[in-house]
Amino acid sequence: MFKRALPALTLCFLTLPALAQTAPVADAPTPAADTAPAAEAGEPLPQTVLVSGQRPGPGLWKVSKGEHVMWVFGAYDSLPKSIEWRSRDAERKIAQSQEYLGGPGMGVGVGWSAVTALPFMVGFKKNPDGVTLKDLLTPEMYARWEPLKQKYFAKDDDIERERPVFVAQELYRRAMAEAGLARGPEPREVLGKLAEKHNIKFTPTRVQVQVKEPVKTVREFKKAVMEDVPCLVATMNSLGTEVEAIRVRANAWAVGELDAIEKLNFDERETACTNAFLSSAITRLQPEILTAKQRSMDNWMAAAEKALENNTSTFTVLSMREVLSPQGALAKLKAKGYTVEKPN
Template sequence: MRKPTLILAALTALAAASGACAQVIDDPEANVVESLVVQAKLPGPAWWKVSDGDTTIYVLGIPGSVPQRLDWDTSVLDRRLDGAFVLLTPAVNRTQLADLPIFLRTRRRLKDGSSLTQVAPDLAARLDRAWNRTHASGDWRDWKPLGAGLMLAAAARNDARLTTSQPDRTINRLARKHRVPMRPAAIYEATPLLEAVVAQHSDAAGLACLEGVLDEVEAGPEPIRRAARAWADGDVRGALA
């Protein structure tokens, strides 16, 4: 029997070997039984399962950001990691010291251009309120819409005590505990990718990004906290909402 495989990604997945003694039912509707066995909902976040004859992959979707101290039941994850073959984690970005000139050049591009008060006068008042509310550093008037959106999003996340490093850290820690090999779904160079995005994005795309961030800041962190709590409770509909 193969070892289970656990895959973790922005969609996390765990693969396990299927039992050789699993019962096969060709036509469930052709069988009349006196009792019905219903599997109770497992504690913690929801899992998806994909399997073939000898391998089962368990997939766990994880939020983009959660409260820094979010508690969630890891018992199912802990059990599936026990004997797992591999843990596939989300794609990771890599930065190098040699990328510093590219980063500085990209940062300048996010500032060069017309003032935001000229490009998006209808957003200026909203942006000013959101900037002060989240204690973003510097002056929003120095940035292009995309740059202002990126700065504001980071400041809002810090102000609301949200983190993007969880629940990944907890999952990786448990994988090390069970000595399960971890492998990212992909590795990419972050700085050149950011440079390409900044160089090629349109003004309309930058404004759309900024407006989306403003909508989130004005809504406050509570919707994200509710979604994170729903995720932890296995409430998929609530997590997506």
Template sequence: MARAIAAGVLLAGLACAGLSEGRAQSSPPEVVDLAPVVVSGVQPGPGMWQVRNAQGHTLWILGTVSPLPARLDWRADEVEAVIASADAVLGSPGWSLDADVGFFGRLTLLPSAMKAAHDPEGRRLQDILPADLYARWQPLKQRYLGRGDGVEKDRPLVAATRLYAAALDEVGLTPRSGVGKQLSKAYKRRGLTPVVTKVEIEVDDPRKALKEVRASTLQDVTCLQRTLDVVEHQLPLLVERANAWAVGDTKALQQLALKSQYDACVGAIASSELGQRRGMTQLDARASAKWLAAARDALARHPVTFATVPVHSLVEPGGYLDRLRQAGYTVQSP
């Protein structure tokens, strides 16, 4: 991953919904060489949750996971049939930057954006990380990123992004599957535009924001630590979860609803001075409230609505399904 792209990811908040949270290690563990098998070819994908109100209106929810098999050909017949009968579509919950993304994308090619990936004090990873954590980083860096020295200048958050992407690629997973494109085509055929449910963070001056990134110090060591936990120990679980989604094993999918590493990585940005100035506070709570409000409105107004929600956010205790049940809706599992 180019350093310029990593800088863009840094400001965008690390799109790491597929990262799973690992346990802290008391001593540097050995890297286990595992070769999990990723499914490929035509696969049915999972079933959908159904949420109904007293009037019989139905909200169909497709649980999503990331990463997915890189060579997945999703047979989306059931989902496309629901979308073809839907009156509304809800976008996935979360948050996004409200900015001229095209302009921002061009800016990431500038030297100032590339420098935003580096520590503002010019420190290297060896200077930033505790000795035991740096000892864990070294063999993983060499295995997945090679022996080059460039990544050593990156912030821990950016280094974590590059390592994770390379590790996923090696085991045959990708955070950029074709599922989103298939859904978009189905929406277009039906003539529907998804209701925006993400919390939008305003970035009125991307160039100024990049300068702020360059000058900001982030508490992002934990982000790299959690990423090392995943790469060392949880890649087989990510493969198992991706396979469960692909073949439609809903039971296994719920059991493998791993918590995202979102808190550790995005939290490093949200808790910084930059994040505070940009209003990146209580993002999860705000995102949940916005999506649930949109779901209630859709159920009240439309006989059939379709939505996508990350599986973990759906099935975790106190998650979206629990909160919809508590609000009086009937929830039926796939």
């Protein structure tokens, strides 16, 4: 029973969208609750044809210092369900390298003592005091929600009692699935297995946060109010445009169209949902969660510089955001004097 219970409890903590995904984007505005929609609620999504079959993904970015090289694979998590990803170039570079740097990120874990919190998990995703979405949304926003509920949650009346941040997460996931996209770490898993196959030294850079008081955390979270309505509103606003943009990105990534990838904007609805999480009781009880993403990136930067100093060849994985952003990891290395080259 414990073996089943602990993963379930961990998953409950991880269901908060920002918890293991991203830190807030600096100076990015939080979408207002009355922002005009980009498309009518419930309107069918545009049907861009998704690529299929075996695809190589983008080429590798090259970071160098003298004769020492680090090859960087830009990962993109939302990919067409119908593609099989494989990059022979990445496999060759891994086989020639002395070290594989794990990508930055964070995780949340619970120990065996967390089983004591399981009885309190009932209602974890519900609004406190029996509040419903109709109570939280303006009449205009609720009118936009109703056709989406009918489309994506037709047989789930319980969704009305869930916190907006959880509703937004599931709404977005179902819209992505309808668009033929799957969110997952598959390229990272493939690359990690290749590093194991070739017996490459692995250096992790992720930060793991352990929930110290699971019972107290669950209790406090269940009774505390969150500022999460903007997250649901921003998600409804994005369905007609962002999901389609993700389809375009997925195609560009799968076939390695660098020019198309570089034109895409990676900052969209995340801020509102990140801010919802930051207003939760979990971060008040464990404020170190707020800095975990930055600490992980600091770990990666330090490991990358050390690897470029010591290794002839190093391989690593970064999100495409970190590869392309003017404030991303590669831009920071370039500012430190390293040579950064795009794929040919």
